[in-house]
């Protein structure tokens with residue numbers, strides 16, 4: 001079966017992954033200087049005062065019998081929600097954060113031994129989306145797709161096994177949670193497990209694909225002018241993010257601007273990705289998000305990027321299309337979509353769109369690239 005690694009062969013991404021030692025810089029270099037970052041940001045303070053209103057990302061208790069309905073509302077209005085009571089042991093969340101912290105603390109020359117190749121998925125490097133922006137991002141990442149063994153052997157020749165074990169355990173545990181969330185999101189659209197087909201037959205969730213993304217946002221001498229991770233949507237069905245106790249993640253909500261997603265002890269952030277946007281025929285929008293950095297504490301995050309088997313065609317679900325609701329997107333595989341994203345970035349979703357939106361506006365993702373000016 002073809003794997004995600006085919007996605008970038010036609011669209012290799014060439015990035016110079018060598019960067020200055022973030023920790024030794026006293027000033028923000030020009031190449032990392034962005035402007036207009038704080039336009040329309042709703043601060044944490046506002047959110048604290050107003051948790052019940054629609055200005056904060058919904059928090060959903062997975063043990064609530066109404067979870068599916070609540071998730072549906074959150075996906076429709078925000079494209080993102082946080083989950084608590086999800087059953088993932090706190091110790092496992094700590095363990096995977098520890099793997100990230102240990103990895104990014106290695107000397108640069110060691111990390112560069114596990115560099116991501118231009119046409120590859122896995123490995124160490126600057127954000128893949130860097131090539132679409134004239135300024136650099138204040139972060140480093142490590143992507144794991146399939147076994148991390150080869151790269152971990154290069155990073156930790158003596159004790160790679162213990163890091164591999166944690167990644168394996170995290171992957172297995174997240175896979176179950178992702179499937180549960182996927183079914184709840186489908187249920188909220190009136191789609192049952194039986195209605196959900198991959199290539200015409202019952203979806204086999206054990207064949208779902210996922211990548212793990214470890215992120216590090218070092219302490220920054222001038223955080224108001226730096227960007228941790230530029231605005232983007234994930235190409236997934238859904239992404240489960242563990243963001244530790246340091247804020248930085250912001251989501252964009254129409255009419256509200258950038259809203260900070262406050263870290264919640266043991267909570268996990270769930271983003272609607274582009275493939276779910278397509279599957280839901282645009283009812284659940286993929287959420288535009290970005291990461292800001294801070295002056296005093298290094299931030300780490302771990303994203304579990306969940307999608308279908310790489311060669312399964314995804315299209316608007318039959319239950320959501322009809323004479324008055326034409327399919328808004330053509331079918332596409334995750335592999336093909338990642339290639340499109342590597343080429344068109346935030347225009348990828350519009351490039352698979354069939355009909356113009358009824359209100360005459362572009363996809364939310366169309367305007368993203370220009371929402372932050374650099375210079």
Ligand SMILES: C=C1C[C@]23C[C@@]1(O)CC[C@H]2[C@@]12CCC[C@@](C)(C(=O)O1)[C@H]2[C@@H]3C(=O)O
Pocket residue numbers: 004121127128129143211213232233234235236305338341
């Ligand atoms: C499967 C994937 C989704 C992703 C590209 C990747 O091959 C592995 C990393 C993922 C990530 C994480 C940071 C943001 C993002 C846009 C990126 O550049 O790499 C996403 C990609 C995505 O969801 O499109």
Ligand SMILES: O=C(O)CCC(=O)C(=O)O
Pocket residue numbers: 213215229234241243248249289291300301302303
């Ligand atoms: O670090 C974060 O909070 C978000 C990371 C992210 O968006 C990603 O890895 O796709």
Ligand SMILES: [Fe+2]
Pocket residue numbers: 232233234239289
């Ligand atoms: Fe993301």
